[in-house]
Amino acid sequence: MTVKHAELTQEIQRQAKELLASGEVAAFLGFSAGSLPMTTRPFVARTPQEAERLVWNSFCTVNLANYLPALLKSLEPPRSPKDPPPTGPLPKVGVLATGCWSRNIVVQIQENQVDRSRLVILGVPSRGMVDRKKVLAALQGKEVLEAQEDDHSLRLKGKWGETELSRWAVVRDNCQSCRHPNPVLFDRLLDAASERQAQAPFSQIEAIEAMSSDERWQWFQQAFASCIRCYACRNACPLCYCSTCFVDDNRPQWVGKALNAPDVLTFHILRAFHCAGRCTDCGACESVCPMGIKVRLLTQKLSKDILTLFGAEAGMDVSVPPPFTTYAPSDQNPFECDTCSSKGKKE
Amino acid sequence: MKIRINDHQLIQWIQGLITKFQVFYPLQDANSGVVHIQKATGSLNSDAILKPVSGVPKTSIKTFFMPQPEVIARFSIAAQDAEAFVLKEPGTALQTQVLLNIRPCDARSVALNSMPYAEDPYFQKMLKRTVIIGRPCDETCSTCFCELVGGSPHGTEGMDLVILKTEDGLALEVLTQKGADFLKQNPCAESAGLQPTPQQQGGQELPIVAREMQKKDLLALYNASFWPQIAEACINCGACTFLCPTCYCFDIQDEVAGTKGVRLRYWDSCMFPLFTLHASGHNPRGQKVQRVRNRFMHKFKYFPDRFGPVSCVGCGRCVKDCPVNIDIREVISLMQAV
Ligand code: SF4
Ligand code: SF4
Ligand code: SF4
Ligand code: SF4
Ligand code: SF4
Numbered sequence: 001m002t003v004k005h006a007e008l009t010q011e012i013q014r015q016a017k018e019l020l021a022s023g024e025v026a027a028f029l030g031f032s033a034g035s036l037p038m039t040t041r042p043f044v045a046r047t048p049q050e051a052e053r054l055v056w057n058s059f060c061t062v063n064l065a066n067y068l069p070a071l072l073k074s075l076e077p078p079r080s081p082k083d084p085p086p087t088g089p090l091p092k093v094g095v096l097a098t099g100c101w102s103r104n105i106v107v108q109i110q111e112n113q114v115d116r117s118r119l120v121i122l123g124v125p126s127r128g129m130v131d132r133k134k135v136l137a138a139l140q141g142k143e144v145l146e147a148q149e150d151d152h153s154l155r156l157k158g159k160w161g162e163t164e165l166s167r168w169a170v171v172r173d174n175c176q177s178c179r180h181p182n183p184v185l186f187d188r189l190l191d192a193a194s195e196r197q198a199q200a201p202f203s204q205i206e207a208i209e210a211m212s213s214d215e216r217w218q219w220f221q222q223a224f225a226s227c228i229r230c231y232a233c234r235n236a237c238p239l240c241y242c243s244t245c246f247v248d249d250n251r252p253q254w255v256g257k258a259l260n261a262p263d264v265l266t267f268h269i270l271r272a273f274h275c276a277g278r279c280t281d282c283g284a285c286e287s288v289c290p291m292g293i294k295v296r297l298l299t300q301k302l303s304k305d306i307l308t309l310f311g312a313e314a315g316m317d318v319s320v321p322p323p324f325t326t327y328a329p330s331d332q333n334p335f336e337c338d339t340c341s342s343k344g345k346k347e
Numbered sequence: 348m349k350i351r352i353n354d355h356q357l358i359q360w361i362q363g364l365i366t367k368f369q370v371f372y373p374l375q376d377a378n379s380g381v382v383h384i385q386k387a388t389g390s391l392n393s394d395a396i397l398k399p400v401s402g403v404p405k406t407s408i409k410t411f412f413m414p415q416p417e418v419i420a421r422f423s424i425a426a427q428d429a430e431a432f433v434l435k436e437p438g439t440a441l442q443t444q445v446l447l448n449i450r451p452c453d454a455r456s457v458a459l460n461s462m463p464y465a466e467d468p469y470f471q472k473m474l475k476r477t478v479i480i481g482r483p484c485d486e487t488c489s490t491c492f493c494e495l496v497g498g499s500p501h502g503t504e505g506m507d508l509v510i511l512k513t514e515d516g517l518a519l520e521v522l523t524q525k526g527a528d529f530l531k532q533n534p535c536a537e538s539a540g541l542q543p544t545p546q547q548q549g550g551q552e553l554p555i556v557a558r559e560m561q562k563k564d565l566l567a568l569y570n571a572s573f574w575p576q577i578a579e580a581c582i583n584c585g586a587c588t589f590l591c592p593t594c595y596c597f598d599i600q601d602e603v604a605g606t607k608g609v610r611l612r613y614w615d616s617c618m619f620p621l622f623t624l625h626a627s628g629h630n631p632r633g634q635k636v637q638r639v640r641n642r643f644m645h646k647f648k649y650f651p652d653r654f655g656p657v658s659c660v661g662c663g664r665c666v667k668d669c670p671v672n673i674d675i676r677e678v679i680s681l682m683q684a685v
Contacts, residue, residue, distance in 0.1 A: 034672035036490070041672045042580040062671060066582070133379065141380025141400060143488050159486075226383075228406065228415075231619075232584035232670050248620050256602055258416030258613035288670030290586045291405070292379055 004151060008056040008124065011190050012096065015122060016051040019094045025120050026075050026091035029064050030054040037147040037156075038132045042067060056096075058130040058149050058167065061287035064095055065104035065238040069113045092118045098126035100174075100282035102183035103315030104238045107278050110315075110322060113241060123186030125194040128168070128175030129283075130154065133292050135170050139163060174283030174296055177201040184316055202304045204297060220265065226291045227264050229257075233285035233295045234271055239278050246270065272298035277306045277324040278314050348544055349511065349520035352536045357510065357517060358393050360535035364445055365391065367533070371411070372396060372447040373404040381405050387447070399448045401486035403662045407592030408446055408453050412460065412473040416613035419469055419599070425606035434610065441476045443529075448482040452493045452660040454505035456592030462654040463595065469612065478529050481506030490663030492676055497554030498660050520544055557651045559683055568648055569640070573681050578639035580671040581618075587665035587673070588616035588642065593658045596622070617641045643678050 016028040032043035032053045040059045044067075045051040075091040097105060102123060108114040135144065139156065146157040154165045168176075175181075179201050181194040200206075208219060231247070234240045246254045247267050255270075256263035279299040286296045306312055310323040352360075364370050370387040374395050382404040420434040457479065464470035484491075484500035493499060503509050507526030511518040521527045521541045530538045553561075560568075588594040598615040601608055615622055618638050624630045632638050650658035659675070666674050 035674040035677065036666065036672065039672040044579055067580075136380045137378060139380065141375055141382065143402070145489055228585070228589045230585035230589045232582065232586045235582040235584045236670060244620065250600070250621065253600065256611075257598070257600055258611055260416070288582070288584070288586075290590060290668035290670075292381060 005057045005127075005149065008190060009054065012056050012122065012124075013051055013054050015188065015190070016045055016054055016094060017048040019120060020045065020051055021048045024092065025094040027071060028054070028094040029067055029071060030096050031056065031060045031062075031064075034059070037144045038130065038135065044071060056124070058127070058154075058171075059132070060096075061129045061131075061172065061284065062236060063101050063104060063238050063282045063284040064097070065101050065108060065282075066236060066284070068093065068095060068105070068108065068119070068238075069241060072114060072118055090115075090118055092120055094120040094122060096124055097121050097183050097186060098124050099178065099180040099182050099184065100126075100280040102185045103180065103280040104282060106185050106315035106318050107280070107322070108238065109318055110325075111278075116318070119187075121183070121186040121188075123183030123189040125183070125189070125191050126175065126178070126181040127194065128171035128178065128181070128196075129287070130167065130170050131172040131287065134172075135165065138165055138170060172283050172287065173204065173294070174281045174286065174300075177204070177300075178281070180313075180316070185318065202300070205301050205304050208297065208301070221261065223297070224264055224268055224293060225261075227259075227268070227293055228291060229259060229264060229267065230290060232288040232290060233293075236284040236288040237275070238282075238284075239275050240271070268295070268298060272302060275299050276302040277310075277312065277322045279303055280315050348541045349518045350535075350537055350541060351513065351515075352517050352519050354393075354397050354517065356536040357519075358391065358396065360533070361387070361396060361447065362391060364533060365389070368443045368445050370445045370447055373399055375400050384408065384446075396448060399482060401484060402488040402491065403450050403453060403664060405664075405668075406590060407456065407662070407664065408449060408479075409456065409460070409592050409595070411444060411446060411477055412457060412470055413595060413597065413612075413614065414473075416611040417469060418609045419612050420610040422601075422608045422610070423606055424603060424608055428606070437609075441472060443476055443478065445478045445480065447480045448510070449479050449506065450662070451481060451483055451500060451502040451504070451506075452491075452498055452662040453592050454479050454481045455493075455498050455502060456505070456660045456662075458505040459593050459654075459656060459658060459660065460595050478508070478525065479506045481509040483509065483511065485512065488663065490666045492661035492663060494661070495554070495676075495679070496556060496657050496659050496661040522546065553651075553655055554657070556647070556679065556683065557655065557657045560647050560651050560657065563648070563682075563685055565648060565652070568682060568685050569644065571681070571685050574640045575636050577643075577673060577678060577681075578636040581635060581639050581673055582671060583618045583620075583635050583638055584670065585614075585616040585618055586668050586670060587675075588618055589614060590664040590668055591659075592662060592664075593646070593660055598622075617645065639673075643675070643682065647679065647682055 012030060019025045020028055028045045028051060030043055031040040033055050034040050038059050042062050045054060071093055076086055109116050142158050142160050144156045144158050148155040152167050154167050156163050177198045179197050181196055208216060255266045281300055281303055283296055286294060289295055306323060312323045365387050371384050372387055373382045374385040374392055375382045382400050384404050418437040421437055422434050423431050425431055481503060487500055503522055507523045509520045509522060511520055519535055521530060521543045523543055527541060527543050530541055596615040597612050599612050601610050623632050632641055646658040
């Protein structure tokens with residue numbers, strides 16, 4: 001049985017206060033309460049008092065790793081682009097990390113986006129986060145005015161009265177299919193390790209793979225038809241740190257910028273491929289999408305392929321390089337194209 | 348002027364409109380519970396028309412006035428074409444479109460957007476072709492704050508016609524000449540000869556928040572200490588501005604396929620990196636905090652200074668769908684306290 005979220009909140013506040021008071025960290029990255037039921041805000045505490053605002057609950061759906069590079073940089077002494085990088089120890093950041101977020105931190109370390117020595121990682125074994133959109137669907141769109149969570153249920157109140165839902169039934173798809181709820185990299189672990197492990201992590205993907213190619217094309221068009229190109233999915237993703245994303249480039253312009261279907265689909269398929277071998281299935285992209293699009297199915301398909309083809313999972317171990325960043329002349333390359341029947345070299 | 352109508356007459360009227368025009372109305376998706384504005388087809392959902400779900404649909408009606416994207420010109424790049432690179436009218440046929448069951452906040456957004464777009468030919472064309480049939484709110488949502496920003500759950504600004512609930516059924520009221528003309532050509536029940544209800548003359552009084560903001564020193568607001576805290580969690584996405592009915596920024600691009608080109612106008616957002624990016628590479632809003640500040644400063648200071656009202660109708664969409672719960676109501680209070 002995991003420690004209740006209320007107890008975790010207390011523990012997080014206590015440890016964050018201690019880290020800030022002792023000066024070990026200059027900032028602590030966590031969540032504070034949101035203004036609406038079932039929401040939280042990514043929040044940076046800079047004083048022990050501010051740490052009292054930290055919370056932990058089932059609605060912490062945004063990936064905190066996304067904020068780390070900018071937060072670390074903001075704590076460095078100001079310098080102009082031509083100045084040499086600062087030397088000597090720099091201020092540290094305390095951060096909460098579930099299984100997937102800790103794996104994103106590993107990827108960030110591997111890709112030189114964050115410096116491990118400047119992090120104090122407080123690991124939190126995850127119980128799975130709740131999907132607000134699933135709750136809304138279960139209530140047929142009725143507005144929730146109050147949400148209370150117990151260990152295994154959610155009690156939702158509104159003008160219609162009160163409804164109790166099983167918590168697990170409204171947990172996010174990516175959390176339901178998660179095999180690594182426990183942090184892989186941490187300085188302190190705040191709770192006993194979770195024993196849950198999804199039995200069929202790729203069942204959603206297998207259902208799509210089972211379709212004919214025409215059906216899949218239909219599915220793809222349908223699934224992204226309501227996209228408004230707000231880029232919340234991209235911007236919530238800790239992998240998407242390019243200073244200019246290919247969709248924002250306009251000289252040359254790689255892809256049209258409005259809602260014409262080929263452009264929307266190009267954006268999504270390319271973004272997914274840019275995340276191949278790096279995505280930890282944290283589900284932030286899907287959680288932040290205002291239109292309820294199942295964005296992560298694309299990246300999850302690639303995770304499945306990477307696991308099948310290379311036996312690799314992103315961010316499990318800092319010392320194991322990601323599959324797409326290594327090259328050896330002896331690499332297998334049994335590539336055969338069905339369409340043009342060109343053959344790759346087999347070695 | 349208004350007339351009484353019953354449920355049956357309303358549905359019949361709309362059935363008739365569908366055969367002649369493109370009619371759009373908010374409809375709830377049975378699986379997700381989310382309300383979207385949908386095109387009405389033969390199989391009309393009468394319940395959704397008679398008893399619309401309270402609150403606003405997911406996306407606003409701005410797409411009917413600022414299509415995403417809109418073709419504003421066509422051109423050819425064929426070398427042998429004598430008129431290569433000459434911009435031509437797009438030649439898109441613009442038929443009447445009817446927006447049904449539109450909430451007061453969304454209708455009011457059209458009136459507000461008409462201020463900066465008073466001389467914009469594209470917006471004005473769209474305005475002319477659109478008939479807005481409004482529907483006041485019997486019930487509000489916790490995220491609604493229309494009254495704070497100068498609207499009302501029973502407001503009619505921006506509507507041509509409005510469907511009202513009376514003690515013993517429904518009523519249809521005519522608000523504009525456009526509405527009267529539309530009804531003349533497409534009568535509903537005993538609507539023959541209905542004239543617009545005289546509207547309040549000489550501009551409505553500005554809401555307190557607009558008058559307060561007008562009085563404030565621009566630089567004091569601009570340099571307020573709270574902007575970095577507000578911006579810290581923001582991921583600079585376009586969820587707030589794209590869902591917002593009163594965000595009207597656009598950008599223009601040419602797209603060419605073969606020898607044919609189109610000039611497209613499409614939505615932009617002050618949250619995006621290309622917004623106000625200069626050709627030199629410099630961007631006066633290059634940092635997140637500057638972008639976030641611009642969104643609120645534009646809505647609550649620059650716009651009221653220029654046009655009077657604040658550029659927000661209080662629909663609460665940005666509050667509901669900001670991925671990191673940046674709540675505009677809190678930002679308004681902070682700005683008011685400066
Ligand atoms: S968050 Fe959703 S609507 Fe926005 S760009 Fe991504 S998929 Fe499209
Ligand atoms: S903001 Fe006001 S007008 Fe808009 S839906 Fe809510 S109550 Fe109605
Ligand atoms: S700023 Fe927010 S509340 Fe105001 S009109 Fe826009 S989306 Fe609605
Ligand atoms: S500047 Fe920003 S806030 Fe103002 S209309 Fe444009 S996108 Fe909206
Ligand atoms: S929706 Fe929220 S996170 Fe996205 S740009 Fe707007 S304020 Fe920032």
